[in-house]
Amino acid sequence: MEKPLYPSPYMRITQGYMMGTHQDSYAIDDAGSDSGIDFIVAPFTGVIKKIYVGDANEVWLESSDAVIYPDGTVDYMTMMFAHDNDISNLFVGKVINRGERFYEEGTKGNASGNHVHMECGRGKFTGSGWHKNRAGYWSINNGKNPTECLWIDDSIKVLNSYGYTFKKIEEDVVFADTSVIEEPVKEEHTDADINEKDNNDTINKDTNAKVKPKLIFTCKSDDIYAIELKAGQKLYLE
Numbered sequence: 571m572e573k574p575l576y577p578s579p580y581m582r583i584t585q586g587y588m589m590g591t592h593q594d595s596y597a598i599d600d601a602g603s604d605s606g607i608d609f610i611v612a613p614f615t616g617v618i619k620k621i622y623v624g625d626a627n628e629v630w631l632e633s634s635d636a637v638i639y640p641d642g643t644v645d646y647m648t649m650m651f652a653h654d655n656d657i658s659n660l661f662v663g664k665v666i667n668r669g670e671r672f673y674e675e676g677t678k679g680n681a682s683g684n685h686v687h688m689e690c691g692r693g694k695f696t697g698s699g700w701h702k703n704r705a706g707y708w709s710i711n712n713g714k715n716p717t718e719c720l721w722i723d724d725s726i727k728v729l730n731s732y733g734y735t736f737k738k739i740e741e742d743v744v745f746a747d748t749s750v751i752e753e754p755v756k757e758e759h760t761d762a763d764i765n766e767k768d769n770n771d772t773i774n775k776d777t778n779a780k781v782k783p784k785l786i787f788t789c790k791s792d793d794i795y796a797i798e799l800k801a802g803q804k805l806y807l808e
């Protein structure tokens with residue numbers, strides 16, 4: 571099951587939600603790496619449900635399956651993107667894969683500089699996809715705070731998060747790695763161990779080859795590994 575990834579590889583949020591032209595909505599604007607036109611990637615595998623060319627070339631993408639929200643709940647998600655100058659390659663019913671470049675920043679629809687306007691909605695596409703909100707702006711149905719919908723990972727370069735905190739997708743290196751090698755416990759004694767034991771019988775009782783590890787993970791390369799540990803678990807490094 572997919573975790574929706576923040577769709578701009580260079581996060582540079584230039585307008586937050588519930589302010590300015592985003593009053594009464596959870597819309598955010600992202601201007602990417604610079605003032606030029608950056609591409610936007612699909613946050614999840616989905617299908618285009620609606621295209622509206624009369625304003626800012628708005629495109630609605632609905633997830634093909636339920637996705638995992640940062641709070642751990644599972645539901646469909648629909649996102650709306652706006653301001654791409656040219657969407658002639660897109661059509662209703664087109665399937666877009668997660669991570670695929672499918673949209674671009676632009677200025678279509680009264681935008682002052684190249685950026686993408688995006689909104690997240692919980693659930694499937696409903697009704698006409700949007701509604702006129704109390705501030706007079708068209709806003710996605712079932713709008714939800716983007717930090718409660720989108721994840722980030724190491725591929726996202728955060729230039730300006732606007733003070734928002736997005737949950738990070740951690741790689742479950744140890745416990746989810748199918749290449750984990752289970753090895754029989756080897757009782758290794760060296761002269762140093764024995765000497766040490768002779769000298770002081772009370773030290774190193776925990777580490778002197780009495781431990782039966784449940785899992786041995788062999789690091790294939792130098793790297794920084796994240797490990798989720800449960801209370802009471804012990805970690806031994808060799």
Ligand SMILES: [Zn+2]
Binds near residue numbers: 599687
């Ligand atoms: Zn906007």
